[in-house]
Amino acid sequence: MFVESAINPGRAVPSPFAVQPDSLHALFSKLPAENLSAGKILFLEGDAATSVFEVLEGSLRIFRILGDGRRVITGFLNAGDILGLSFRSHYIYTAEAITPVTVRRLSRKVFEAEVANSAELRPVVFNQMSDEMAAAQDQMVLLSTKNAEERLCSFLLKELQRALKAGAVQPLVHLAMTRLDIADYLGLTIETVSRTMTKLSSKGVISTSGRHSVKVLKRGLLAQLAGDGDECEDGWRPAVAHGERLRH
Amino acid sequence: MFVESAINPGRAVPSPFAVQPDSLHALFSKLPAENLSAGKILFLEGDAATSVFEVLEGSLRIFRILGDGRRVITGFLNAGDILGLSFRSHYIYTAEAITPVTVRRLSRKVFEAEVANSAELRPVVFNQMSDEMAAAQDQMVLLSTKNAEERLCSFLLKELQRALKAGAVQPLVHLAMTRLDIADYLGLTIETVSRTMTKLSSKGVISTSGRHSVKVLKRGLLAQLAGDGDECEDGWRPAVAHGERLRH
DNA sequence: CGCCCCCTTGATGAGATTCAACTCCAGTGG
DNA sequence: CCACTGGAGTTGAATCTCATCAAGGGGGCG
Known part of the structure; x- marks a missing residue:
């Protein structure tokens, strides 16, 4: 079950279900499905972040628009993905359907209450957020150097x-x-x-x-x-330039 | 206290103390301080993620090294910052002291136990992770378009x-x-x-x-x-190209 | 004082953007 | 059924920004 936890492998995998596949899923299972046709907006950057979503079917893009009209897509979402965890009071990006999409919507309040009450759920949510963070880091590497x-x-x-x-x-x-x-x-x-x-x-x-x-x-x-074929794989470690490890 | 929650402004602020400044801080307050001289490594990418740190003094860089030796710095840390939240079993980047640095170290196990036991602490940790995510998104925007x-x-x-x-x-x-x-x-x-x-x-x-x-x-x-001077400020909204809002 | 590293400045070239024209395909309506 | 249309994708040529290669300053620490 924790095969994903070896050195790096799970990092780039956006699926939230690498561990404990069902506990997050279960939160949404009784909620009604909502449909969006292609091109429709699920939520806008700047909107109050009132919901968390599970994608049942279809694909979405998440992006930000800059002042001069440029668009930056920060990710794509597919069936099985969870959307809306890493927000404070407002969404920091827009989510738009690429294809016809089916989602389930859970109010943030309920979601937070459920997480507060379930010790099982917390590490799952935590891992999901960590995966998002890792994916963002990967994207930063891609954009800086490739x-x-x-x-x-x-x-x-x-x-x-x-x-x-x-x-x-x-x-x-x-x-x-x-x-x-x-x-x-x-x-x-x-x-x-x-x-x-x-x-x-x-x-x-x-x-x-x-x-x-x-x-x-x-x-x-x-x-x-792709350029990162041998990046830090199987035990490779970066040469430490001028530092030693901190004794602890 | 929640001034940081208006539309966008708090996004780029890496400080974890925008809200509830003391509750995370308090976790570390009784722990001994550790010192690193400039250039020393706090932890390496790929190491088992056993600790969470609070930076008391000094600056660090966090980075990844690619197979061909290129280095990508994904962030800088300063006094008051918390380091080591967004990890699964292993650190996904290296943290190295730029200046002489003082940190406090909290074992991950204890940290997780404390968070599990404190309903006050959870939203603080959650907000901290959300801020990290927002900062990562900002960096992606910078790297893609600027x-x-x-x-x-x-x-x-x-x-x-x-x-x-x-x-x-x-x-x-x-x-x-x-x-x-x-x-x-x-x-x-x-x-x-x-x-x-x-x-x-x-x-x-x-x-x-x-x-x-x-x-x-x-x-x-x-x-x-800087190019994002008028990006989505004070109520500006991206024009919706071919979509309407999802009725809900 | 002198050395070393960090930084600055210059010249050149590669890779991506920009501008522009053209093709391909799906959907529409005659 | 087919011509029309508009969006999406491809291809070409010119341009430009930034990386690269190379050399020269300057500050801090021994």
């Missing part, structure tokens, strides 16, 4: 892992979002995303069919091109 | 706000970290940071004296150059 190809490969690799974890047998990724979404998520332009996709296709790493379907032909190479 | 000047101005502005909040009367910022630290934090090179500093000086926005002292001469212009 070039266009590395970013796109990282993205495709993560989507592939998600698909496989969700039960896919073929290395086939369905990208619900548009190229512009991917660009805004990776800190690139739509043209650069498109060009890089083309380059990966011509290298034989992937093959695209239609706008939303990508088959991964060379997973190893994809991982290598 | 150019070198905007990044540096954002950074200086944040440091200025921290200094003022800490009781500074003059608009004087002390940068404990090196240019390389700033570069690794902002996703730039040391040369670009240096050039941009020079440019801001010659524009009369700031004036530097020595390597670590920066006086902010034109705070308004600095905020404007």
Whole structure:
């Protein structure tokens, strides 16, 4: 059950269900499902954060809009994900449906009361928040240091892992979002995303069919091109430049 | 006490003490202080996450090292900050002293037990984690969309706000970290940071004296150059492209 | 005082953005 | 059934910002 707790592996996995899959899920199970059609807003940045959501079906993008109209997508959500934990009084980003979406809504008050009353639930919520934090850190690493190809490969690799974890047998990724979404998520332009996709296709790493379907032909190479293949894996430690460990 | 909860303002503030300043602090108050000299490591990425820390004095950098040796600084910590909340079983980054540092160490087990037993403490811990998440999101926005000047101005502005909040009367910022630290934090090179500093000086926005002292001469212009001056402030809302709100 | 490291400044080049044209596809209505 | 239309994606050429490579200052500490 705690296989996800080894050195790094669970970090990039956005699913909240790596541990104790059911206890959070159960909170929502008796609530009515709500439907959003594609393009509809679930909540806006700046709104009072009154609800926590569970995504039952479909995909959403979460983003912030800057003063000059630029959009930064900070994440995508899919079936099984929980949305709305890491907020104080107001939502710090907008959540919008990419595809038709089904969610369950739990009032924040009830949610907090349930968490307060359940010693089982607390570590699950805590782990969920820690995973979100870890994913944000990964994204910061991607945005600070990776070039266009590395970013796109990282993205495709993560989507592939998600698909496989969700039960896919073929290395086939369905990208619900548009190229512009991917660009805004990776800190690139739509043209650069498109060009890089083309380059990966011509290298034989992937093959695209239609706008939303990508088959991964060379997973190893994809991982290598993603740039963090050997990052701190299996016991590797950064060289300590001029410091010793703190005795304690 | 809840002034920090208005639309956005508290978001970028890393201090955990915006609300209920003392309850977290109190947890650590009876513990012995530990000292680290500059350059010493408090903990390494990948270490078992056994402790939570309170910084009493000094500054630290938290970072990850990539396979090829590149370093990504994901944050800086100062007196009053809490370190080590957002972890699962292992630390996901390294924490290293920039200046001589004094910390108090609380075992994770004890910390979790205390939190479990105190209904007062839980929302404080929760808010602290939410603030960390918000700061991470801000950093993602900075790294995705801002150019070198905007990044540096954002950074200086944040440091200025921290200094003022800490009781500074003059608009004087002390940068404990090196240019390389700033570069690794902002996703730039040391040369670009240096050039941009020079440019801001010659524009009369700031004036530097020595390597670590920066006086902010034109705070308004600095905020404007930071690029998010009018981002969603006072009720501004992003135009909803093709969506309506979900009725609920 | 002198050395070393940190920082600054300059010249060049690579990679991504920008601007622009064109293709492809889905949906619509005649 | 097919032409029309508009959004999404692709491709090309020019531009620009920032990284890289290289050399020179300056401050702090022995």
